[in-house]
Amino acid sequence: MSAILKDPLQLLIAAQQPGQSLAQSFYCDLAVYERDLEQVLSRQWLVVDHISRIPNRGDYFLFDIGNESIIVVREDETKIGAFFNVCRHRGSRVCLDAEGHKGAFTCPYHAWTYNLDGSLRSARLMPADFDKGVNGLHRCHVRVLEGFIFLCLAQGTPPDFDSAYQPFADWLGFHGFANARVAERRSYSTAANWKLVVENFIECYHCAPAHPEYCSVHPPELLLAYGAGPGSGPPEAEERFARELADWEVRARTLGHPAGFLFSDAADSPHLRTLVRLPIGGTHKTETHDGEPASKLMGQFKEFDGGETAFVFNAVSYLLAQNDFAILFRFTPRAPLLTDVEVRWIVAGDTEAGRDYDVGNLTWCWDVTLKQDKKITEDNQVGILSSRYQPGRYSEHERRVSTFVDWYLRQLA
Amino acid sequence: MSAILKDPLQLLIAAQQPGQSLAQSFYCDLAVYERDLEQVLSRQWLVVDHISRIPNRGDYFLFDIGNESIIVVREDETKIGAFFNVCRHRGSRVCLDAEGHKGAFTCPYHAWTYNLDGSLRSARLMPADFDKGVNGLHRCHVRVLEGFIFLCLAQGTPPDFDSAYQPFADWLGFHGFANARVAERRSYSTAANWKLVVENFIECYHCAPAHPEYCSVHPPELLLAYGAGPGSGPPEAEERFARELADWEVRARTLGHPAGFLFSDAADSPHLRTLVRLPIGGTHKTETHDGEPASKLMGQFKEFDGGETAFVFNAVSYLLAQNDFAILFRFTPRAPLLTDVEVRWIVAGDTEAGRDYDVGNLTWCWDVTLKQDKKITEDNQVGILSSRYQPGRYSEHERRVSTFVDWYLRQLA
């Protein structure tokens, strides 16, 4: 086909050089943003929260992405439902509060009422041939795995969940997430394209210059070797750290804890998952200021082993788990240059704030780090708006960013 | 013509199903919004205010719609003028204050001065061949009927005013609007497309769930039967209410008051007018909290008959008249998702605040109702932005909304 009739986005994709950051349009244009939502993110299983947020029948919360609002509700003891928050009558939002408890969903406009399973229970005065059976709320695909709620916004059949996420189940189970609870929720909305937020999160090339607190917990030599996940550092750095790693792995496995590198998807994977367990480094038992425990041991941990598990579910859903607490990160586009960064600190289910943990201690490392990342990423975005921005070469330490970019372009193509 | 060369808007119009709400684009897109202003609303005679706002020669106020500002001015004792607030020199706004008094309009930029009839009085230093005669302010069509000022923004010949609005004259005269005054002005700007604001206003399907105060004044059975105007309710509801209605009509006519259903345009009308007089319902003399009078009887009313007249001038101009006061509603687009809702409470000309009426008592019912409608309509708009919004079926009680949508699509086609 002649170039003039081709989708301009395909021309942009074709022009992209491997090992370089994306061209300006990918980070700025409304048309690309809309394609990202429709074509890239609607094919992912997004982790949106922990099930402890909706323990009882009728408890719900809203998940917002782009212009969408999804109601996530506990339909009954064993079932979680998810529905587009759009009335089938004239389109009003059905649920207005960000979270709450409902016996049924009654639209605030004309009181059409939907059951907790989304089916239309009542609609006053409708014509005789109106079929309630086909006027339930539009379902959003939802799955729960070891306490985490996953949504997929695909219009049709979503990617297979089990083959993608069952491999995480054992380690999630070991960490005891099914019986965990959320100790703290914070958000760090960032005035930047979602891909810049992701790229910032998946490399630690910037850790030494930008995150002194984080680097006081995680030793620089380890960050250099594994900061962006195994295989992401320069080989000589990995070699230098290999002995400490080997010793730690022996110790963790002796204790019966998971350790090492379970898998890490390449750019041709649909999900871009990673699962790995590594030492925090140094003498830190957990990711606190003094390295001492922040809360009760979770799941099957019987003693602290100084390890941290990275559950990378996909490009926008991450879980970093210590022995005694974990942090869930979700990165959600809201506009071309606006991304929600929502974070949950998760602890064992039988803990109590004040008694078992101190929220300030729990959140210290990542709260300061996320505020720094917000600033860095916003300054990255404004720079990219310049006419003189051009894709730059990645360092050895940004392999995962390079993989992410490759993956993204394949999804978009 | 092949589909690819057709105006995409015509394709959208053709795809619209009768009896359903409009497709997303009609409520969201900038291109539709611009066509709405140019093609639909510029053909209407918009009621903008009551003449008591500008009693003396040189008194003026500004009416804003979209990006337009119109100067409405009293040219002399008998004549009202209306002009686009755009200097013929380099385009400055000529009038800056929203209302005031002027002997002439002097542009704040280079002092070109226009007479109250819009003609250019002076323009310093212009070339010898400059023709002041063709450089007056652009006129906007204006008419006054029984105290109400109507504008039409059409570039050329406007629709005939007299044939359209003379039919309202007798009833307006009976209510005494020519000698009325405005007791209160309030605005309820709404972050939604103008058509959602209109649709909300012309149906009472939502009254029971959303407006408890309004329903404490107007009995639910009456709202069900006539809430959206005569013929809008389900036939069985109208039947149930027929007796009360018949009794009230006899009483009103015995008193010499207008009553009943004078006319109501169908979707093929250019104006979509309605004129009807119905009982408020129950024992209410007027639309107050306790049902007792709020002000002096207006016009030719000699005693309270518990009736209310609905003057529907067109889709965006409404007047609801009690025996002792009336409310003028105007819905004016300012941006695709922003609509001005301007309201005037009107009383007899010889009244005085504090002595003859209490503003809180006068405004109670509709102030609370309009605040509820603003919220409802904004929640409707955000729902419609979802990818899962789809046109929904109208109930029996939304016949007038269905008629409005049909009318709108014909105007746009």
Added chain:
Amino acid sequence: MSAILKDPLQLLIAAQQPGQSLAQSFYCDLAVYERDLEQVLSRQWLVVDHISRIPNRGDYFLFDIGNESIIVVREDETKIGAFFNVCRHRGSRVCLDAEGHKGAFTCPYHAWTYNLDGSLRSARLMPADFDKGVNGLHRCHVRVLEGFIFLCLAQGTPPDFDSAYQPFADWLGFHGFANARVAERRSYSTAANWKLVVENFIECYHCAPAHPEYCSVHPPELLLAYGAGPGSGPPEAEERFARELADWEVRARTLGHPAGFLFSDAADSPHLRTLVRLPIGGTHKTETHDGEPASKLMGQFKEFDGGETAFVFNAVSYLLAQNDFAILFRFTPRAPLLTDVEVRWIVAGDTEAGRDYDVGNLTWCWDVTLKQDKKITEDNQVGILSSRYQPGRYSEHERRVSTFVDWYLRQLA
């Protein structure tokens, strides 16, 4: 070529009538704005500030235009450098503070470090074949003339600086700007297209109606004759003022001061420069409230001669110089309807605030005038958004506006 395949902007340009203001699109459209930046303003040498702002090696400030940020830095005692503030790695802003002092520019993201000459000094962990030599900051063309810093954002070769600006050197030198300093900086950001800001600045047709303070300093008959520069007034006004002018020129030349009309470009010039020296008028020695000196005489002035020099470098860079102080104006687009108006009051280098001048006295005339112009220009912009705006005829007194518009259309064509 058939009209349908032509650039719509070329059709707009062709439709423009001489002697009239521009069509609406030129003042409002994003596409025109982007062309203005790329095609018109990127070919100009923009005066951005006075060199006294960065006296020492490593001192820098940022200049923002559109989406660009330019670092202007003193590389060494004799050299000023200018660089696009965009990291060659992943595009972050390199400098975040609006001004400061740096030994080198270290990107806040991954710490790539650039020397003061923009060359890349260090980039950790880059692949072996990474060439630092081609990864310096993108240079922006920069020149300094008699203390003023000029930038040109052209991608390739800029217009020749010396032939364009050397003609200003003598008079700038006479005023002593190379040894001057900035006494005050203020900004008057204006919600209007940059061309409306320029048009407002280059005509004094509006002075009498809009600027009473300015007119209390500059006699109306002089403003009428020369307010928009020599040759801009009606011939009869110039004649009336000719005698006062001739007397003043004799006096100025007797003192050895420059006087009269050195040059003024026509619309076919690439730069649209003017250089002229005229009397302030009346008995004013300088542009103060009482006409008395505001600061020490600058440069080679030995006594006050009541003259004012207008250095018009181009359409967006102006310098108005009294005997004892000068004012630099720069008009910089930031968005289609947003323009930065940045102003510097400049005094002799050996002065001190409080001792030699009072900032309030220095800024009085133009501070009040610029606030008035901001308001006027914003009201002009909103008027032009109306569907009824149409290009208007220029007066005899707006010849320079007409020349500017002609020049602009030629640049854009």
